[in-house]
């Protein structure tokens with residue numbers, strides 16, 4: 491899926507990972523209607539200002555600086571709410587690392603580059619990519635590499651630091667600064683943390699976003715006889731402390747993001763994704779590099795994909811907000827439209843195709859062989 495087209499020195503590769511998950515928009519059988527601090531906050535907000543958009547709901551629930559789901563949770567892994575490819579196998583990050591090295595080589599072996607990850611989770615993916623960089627030290631020698639992590643979660647940034655940095659070198663912290671943490675990776679590479687991509691220094695960069703764009707807030711629209719109407723979140727008048735979906739009585743500003751010839755009767759639009767792709771494209775066009783975006787998504791064909799996950803199970807998105815992950819599939823056709831004309835954007839292709847093209851089968855055979863060899867060797871010593 492790693493389709494690439496050149497635009498001067500700039501490229502953008504847009505692979506997409508399709509995760510098959512079923513939808514949940516609040517229609518499942520009754521679940522516990524726990525009154526969480528976030529639910530209390532939302533009810534107060536809706537009572538003061540009226541129903542809120544789904545985008546505002548998602549943003550509050552996931553990234554509210556005080557009560558947001560991402561801000562204080564470690565939700566990844568078996569004990570969490572969901573698991574991602576880098577948490578399952580090192581193969582994923584290794585192959586992505588090789589993709590970046592190959593891009594660096596074919597684009598003229600710049601003397602320096604930044605590796606920038608958006609939403610790095612537990613830092614596992616960047617760790618796997620950096621291991622490849624270390625293993626290919628002879629290829630990358632004399633190349634000045636730095637790592638830049640864009641993360642809103644304080645909790646996850648601490649875990650990323652544990653995964654990636656050298657314990658003996660203390661981290662520099664400054665909560666007030668745009669660069670809120672700095673350290674040195676285990677392989678001696680400087681690493682910095684930011685809350686926003688805009689704050690990452692400009693320069694030749696490789697950008698990585700895995701299961702990041704699906705967490706960005708979406709606006710939802712329903713086609714009605716009166717035209718498009720935005721789906722809003724309101725308080726259920728029948729049941730206390732319960733939220734429900736309603737339709738806006740008139741047009742709302744985000745309708746501008748719907749294509750004029752749209753054929754679907756329900757759409758999700760993500761202006762925040764557009765802003766980030768615009769920033770990425772401008773940066774790549776200006777200073778060079780490439781971006782690899784992996785997510786579950788579609789090409790402007792799906793309708794209602796907004797859903798929640800808690801303890802690896804589908805979760806009603808309006809129940810116990812702040813205790814479950816919220817996600818919506820990425821519309822890759824929209825990302826393409828934004829990148830068009832600035833950089834070359836290719837894909838999406840399925841994760842399976844991308845990984846196969848990158849040689850996952852061969853890498854797996856090597857790993858199995860090495861594991862077996864070690865095992866035989868140990869047996870030999872033991873006897």
Ligand SMILES: C[S@@+](CC[C@H](N)C(=O)[O-])C[C@H]1O[C@@H](n2cnc3c(N)ncnc32)[C@H](O)[C@@H]1O
Nearest residue numbers: 560574609610611640641642643646700701705
């Ligand atoms: C679904 S997790 C994916 C983690 C990791 N990429 C992986 O594949 O394991 C989403 C990540 O994006 C971060 N995140 C969510 N919204 C963000 C935002 N607006 N800005 C920066 N990071 C964000 C979360 O804190 C988390 O690290």
